[in-house]
Amino acid sequence: MHNTDERSMLSLLKKGNNLVFTHIYTTYGGLVHYHALVTLKDAAAADDVLQEVFSRLWENRKEIDVDVPLKDYLYHRTQEACVEYELRRKNLANELPDIEDEVDGHSELARKEFLAKIHEAILQVYPPACREILRMHVVEHKNYKEIARDMKITVEVVRNQICKARKSLRDILGLS
Structure with a gap:
């Protein structure tokens, strides 16, 4: 009590x-x-x-x-x-080798085509705010809190956008 x-x-x-x-x-x-x-x-x-x-x-x-x-x-x-954080981290770690295997298992031309497909999917599917969140997370290696602060949004919005983007990217690329 x-x-x-x-x-x-x-x-x-x-x-x-x-x-x-x-x-x-x-x-x-x-x-x-x-x-x-x-x-x-x-x-x-x-x-x-x-x-x-x-x-x-x-x-x-x-x-x-x-x-x-x-x-x-x-x-x-x-x-x-x-x-939950550990599960997300392990899921991401499991996803990355799949993508790398997909890229490494093909010729340089196929690799470029695969990466172009990823880029095209990101540009076509995701709204600008989601693309910016992904860019900051993947390219700038910012954590959720830093992205939320920079974009003046909540950490939960960042987390949800990244999770949704990963899932739809896996679906688009046929990796799910």
Whole structure:
């Protein structure tokens, strides 16, 4: 059981109180980041997980159970976000060899045609904002948080755009 002050704070959060959300982020953000960093051993990944946990906290604030201690809630959400991050990372690692095998297994002309097909698919299928997100992620090697900051959008939007783009690119290239 946790204290009445925390229940009151969570009740205000459920109602959309930004000051309470900021207080929670300030109070627990370091702990969430530390747990993610220890789990993932990657500072940029820990930054992404931190943003993911607090984005979900805000998005799902109306469903929060005020009887569950906030620290426990955040700990479990951090664990889930770390697992999801690792799964996405492994999926990407599994996708890249498929694409490289596809390119390496053909002549230089076939390789150029394959890369041209990728470029054409990106230009035709994806809207300009999505193309920019992909460019920043793939070419500039920026993480989700950096892209979100630069484009003035949420980390969740960046993550969703990249996931959707990867899936549709696999479909277009016949790699799924």
